[in-house]
Structures are given as C-alpha cells and as structure tokens.
Amino acid sequence: MKKLFTNARLIDPENGTDRLGALLVSGGAIEEIHYGDVPEPDAQVVDCDGKCLAPGIVDIGVKVCEPGERHKESYRSAGLAAAAGGVTTMATRPDTLPAIDTPEALEFVARRANEAAPVNVLPMAALTKGREGREMTEIGFLMDAGAVAFTDCDHVVTDTKVFSRALTYARALGALVIAHPQEPGLSAGAAATSGKFASLRGLPAVSPMAERMGLDRDIALLEMTGARYHADQITTARALPALERARRNGLDITAGTSIHHLTLNELDVADYRTFFKVKPPLRPEADRQAVIAAVRDGLIDIISSMHTPQDEESKRLPFEEAASGAVALETLLPAALRLYHSDDLDLPTLFRAMALNPAKRLGLGCGRLAAGAPADLVLFDPDAPFVLDRWKLNSKSKNTPFDGARLQGKVRATYVAGTCVFEAP
Incomplete structure (x- = not known):
C-alpha cells in the first residue's frame, strides 16, 4: 500500500534543506516529494503533525x-x-x-x-x-x-x-x-x-x-x-x-x-x-x-x-x-x-x-530524501523533553553515560522500506 506522509518537516541532507512538505512512499521506495500543494493519491495518509521526517x-x-x-x-x-x-x-x-x-x-x-x-x-x-x-x-x-x-x-x-x-x-x-x-x-x-x-x-x-x-x-x-x-x-x-x-x-x-x-x-x-x-x-x-x-x-x-x-x-x-x-x-x-x-x-x-x-x-542508496531512494525514514519530535532511564532501553546491556540526563528529541516512528518497525507508545 502507498503511504503519504503529510504536514512533515522534511530534513533533506543532500540539498541541505529543512522545509514543510509531503512525501509519497510506494513499493518500499520514495516515489514523490511535494512542497506546497499535495495531490490526493489513493494512499494511506500519515499526518506528521509538523514533526521532522528524515532519512x-x-x-x-x-x-x-x-x-x-x-x-x-x-x-x-x-x-x-x-x-x-x-x-x-x-x-x-x-x-x-x-x-x-x-x-x-x-x-x-x-x-x-x-x-x-x-x-x-x-x-x-x-x-x-x-x-x-x-x-x-x-x-x-x-x-x-x-x-x-x-x-x-x-x-x-x-x-x-x-x-x-x-x-x-x-x-x-x-x-x-x-x-x-x-x-x-x-x-x-x-x-x-x-x-x-x-x-x-x-x-x-x-x-x-x-x-x-x-x-x-x-x-x-x-x-x-x-x-x-x-x-x-x-x-x-x-x-x-x-x-x-x-x-x-x-x-x-x-x-x-x-x-x-x-x-x-x-x-x-x-x-x-x-x-x-x-x-x-x-x-x-x-x-x-x-x-x-x-x-x-x-x-x-x-x-x-x-x-x-x-x-x-x-x-x-x-x-x-x-x-x-x-x-x-x-x-x-x-x-x-x-x-x-x-x-x-x-x-x-x-x-x-x-x-x-x-x-x-558504504555504497548504499539510502540516507537521502529523493525519488527512487529506499523509504528508510525516521519521524521524530526534536523538541520533546524527557529524562533518560537506562532500564527502559531495549539493549540487553544498560551501560549508557546518559542515564538520568535531561534530553530533547523523541523518535515517534521508524520505517524500513516503508514498513513501520517502531512506533512510540
């Protein structure tokens, strides 16, 4: 199924831009990127609520x-x-x-x-x-x-x-x-x-x-x-x-x-x-x-x-x-x-x-927001504050220097080839 990410801050490292836009994913790859008016395709719409969408x-x-x-x-x-x-x-x-x-x-x-x-x-x-x-x-x-x-x-x-x-x-x-x-x-x-x-x-x-x-x-x-x-x-x-x-x-x-x-x-x-x-x-x-x-x-x-x-x-x-x-x-x-x-x-x-x-x-095609690139994406809120608790980490080992640190920035969802592999509760 196609996915249309709308109302997203698109972080494009290749062109050095940070702009509001929309991104269409199809068949595990990025199909189109839109800045401004977004067409109405037959796709599942993911409203990013103004959060950042990056490779x-x-x-x-x-x-x-x-x-x-x-x-x-x-x-x-x-x-x-x-x-x-x-x-x-x-x-x-x-x-x-x-x-x-x-x-x-x-x-x-x-x-x-x-x-x-x-x-x-x-x-x-x-x-x-x-x-x-x-x-x-x-x-x-x-x-x-x-x-x-x-x-x-x-x-x-x-x-x-x-x-x-x-x-x-x-x-x-x-x-x-x-x-x-x-x-x-x-x-x-x-x-x-x-x-x-x-x-x-x-x-x-x-x-x-x-x-x-x-x-x-x-x-x-x-x-x-x-x-x-x-x-x-x-x-x-x-x-x-x-x-x-x-x-x-x-x-x-x-x-x-x-x-x-x-x-x-x-x-x-x-x-x-x-x-x-x-x-x-x-x-x-x-x-x-x-x-x-x-x-x-x-x-x-x-x-x-x-x-x-x-x-x-x-x-x-x-x-x-x-x-x-x-x-x-x-x-x-x-x-x-x-x-x-x-x-x-x-x-x-x-x-x-x-x-x-x-x-x-490494000679990979990912890491960028461009038509034809793999739809490996991270949706995150750069301003969300939290205090890190090492016991909540998914790693078996908990040896982080940031335990108890006040941090800003939470991952909301992660996509590999357009498939959601993580979604924040």
Missing part, C-alpha cells in the same frame, strides 16, 4: 555480541534498540568471540541478523585473522559473502608490512578498510586523556598525539597503496590538520567520530564514573569544540554511535579496570540533537553525517 540513520561501527557474548547484546535486542533510536541500517563490527574472519562466520551472523533484527544489518569482517594483526583474511571471499568493510576495530595492526599488504589487496578489490587511528604503545592501558584532570584523578593517561601519530602512519600507507580508508574515530584537534592535508592531496579517506566525543568531555567522568569510560577516552572541551567544527565544515564526514555493550560486572569496577564502551543506538539521535539545540549544527548537517555520508561511503 533513517546509517550507523557504522555497531557491536552486536553474537557470537560469543549474547548475554550482552543479541541481534534481536540490538535491532529493537536501533528501531527505537531511528537507526534503519547498522554496519556491525567483527570484534566478537570468535572474530568474524571467515565467510562461514560472516554468513552465520548475516543469517541471524536477517532472522532477528527489524532493521537492515550489514556485517563488516576482520582485516586480519583473529584481529591479531599477523595474517590478513580472505578479503575477496569475505566480500563475496557480503562484507561491506574490513576492520580490526580497536586492535591496531602494528606490523606495517602486514597492514600495507592488506591495503594493497583491498585496493585491488575496491574494499573499504576502517581503521582505529592510535599509536598502540602510547595508548596501552590509558583510561583518560593526559592533562590536569587525569593528573588530579591519578588516572593513567594518553597524549592526544597518539591519535595524530596513528593517523599519520595510516595516511603514509594510503599514499603508498591508494586504498579506500575510513578512520573510525577522530576525537582530537591535533589530528585534524593531518586529515585536511590528506584530503587536499586527493587520498580516498573519510573520517568519523562518536556521539560521545561530540557531546561529552573529560570532566563528565567526574569521580570515576565508569559509564563514561570509552575508547579513545573522553577529551578536553577544546577538542570537543574542534571536532564539532570539523563536522560542520565537512572535514569529519560521519557521526556514529560506536555502540559497545558491556555488562554490569565489567563496568562496576575501579575506573582503570572497568571495560570501555557505551551503548548508544537509542541515545544517538537525542544526544545529537543537543548539538542542534545549542546551535552548533543544524538538522540537515546532522543527518548528512548520520545518514547520507555513511550510506555513500
């Missing part, structure tokens, strides 16, 4: 803990959390137990995801076997099995020869390599960013230069190999000039950042609150502002949740010993709307970074 979020870097740690997160719970958060496509990480490094493992998770999750799930595969950095995986076979990108996640490939060979092989096949820019020797064991705060709290810290050094090495290898490359998280001002130079030199490089590094800073850790322990560690406010400016200017392309479920046992520990990571599928949009309400970023810019750019980087 569904495409989230690169979601950890789903199947196989190995299903008690932390399953494809079903992650899919429900994604739908409730306006995420219509998840690109999932291979840092499972065991790692997703064979076509058989990839086909298993793809099958599980299609059975259990109400949203689109695109699995990524490990770049090296076991994510150990010693021997690259069968990139060609994994691509044939459906891998959309290759990454060892936060395990930096320290053997430069292995990494350069993997990049060369990936370039020959047109594969996207996602890396974690970090100098692993400097960052080993770090729980905070070096500076006054870390010193006062007595926390083992890492200099922001570790990110810059890791990125500089990767850029040099990109110049040598010409591969397609995405930096998963750029979080410091020190790394931005190197990224800008690489872009100016014509390298095929994009960069992302996490919603936590955009909306929180190192002071939020306060008295050792382990739900605020993420990787890389939260940065000073000056770095946060520099990263926001980079997103606004388009230097940083993608905002992602970096959804990392951890159970209570791994978080209820002294700060240095606690596991890193936070769940963020359901909090990604309301947290991002903090930047909208503070006038740092407008809605088209936010959805350019959360929907259009990640879709383009």
